[in-house]
Amino acid sequence: MSLSPFHLAIPVYDIPAARKFYGEVFNLEEGRSAAQWVDFNFYGHQLVIHEHPKMAYQENALSNPVDGHNVPAPHFGVILKWEQWEALAERLTALGTKFVIEPYIRFKGQVGEQATMFLFDPCGNALEFKAFKDMSQIFAK
Incomplete structure (x- = not known):
């Protein structure tokens, strides 16, 4: 089965903490970035963290x-x-x-x-x- 890479953008309310988590905990390679977003190579897929205020599901799972x-x-x-x-x-x-x-x-x-x-x-x-x-x-x- 041949798979195409997916693109997933998720909200984070703390870019530095999320950047450290995905970069250091998972050793993900960082791609392009700006002040409000960062691309990561998530096992061959494009994961993007976007700065966004805390959402209800992030507070109460x-x-x-x-x-x-x-x-x-x-x-x-x-x-x-x-x-x-x-x-x-x-x-x-x-x-x-x-x-x-x-x-x-x-x-x-x-x-x-x-x-x-x-x-x-x-x-x-x-x-x-x-x-x-x-x-x-x-x-x-």
């Missing part, structure tokens, strides 16, 4: 129950290769990351089994990183 956990909504993220996900989970844990949902295997032994973890950026945007051992399971029912 909403969630939906999934596999016994409260999954924050909205959220965004990326599907990594299994080994990349494991390395990222180890790195984030070693950095003392506060997870919303600790790294674990969701739907274990079922269709769509996946590794997942959730965390917030410094501005309250929820991120999910996941992986499938069998990539054909991404859209499996």
Whole structure:
């Protein structure tokens, strides 16, 4: 399957904190920027943080129950290769990351089994990183 890079622009109310988070915590390469926005290479996709006043969902996270956990909504993220996900989970844990949902295997032994973890950026945007051992399971029912 050949994928096209996506472009996602998200609001942040603290550009320096968000820039440090995406640049240093995730080691994302920074692209173009201005005083009110910064482009990042988010695993081959274009993630742009835009300065914006705090929004309601960034203050009071909403969630939906999934596999016994409260999954924050909205959220965004990326599907990594299994080994990349494991390395990222180890790195984030070693950095003392506060997870919303600790790294674990969701739907274990079922269709769509996946590794997942959730965390917030410094501005309250929820991120999910996941992986499938069998990539054909991404859209499996």
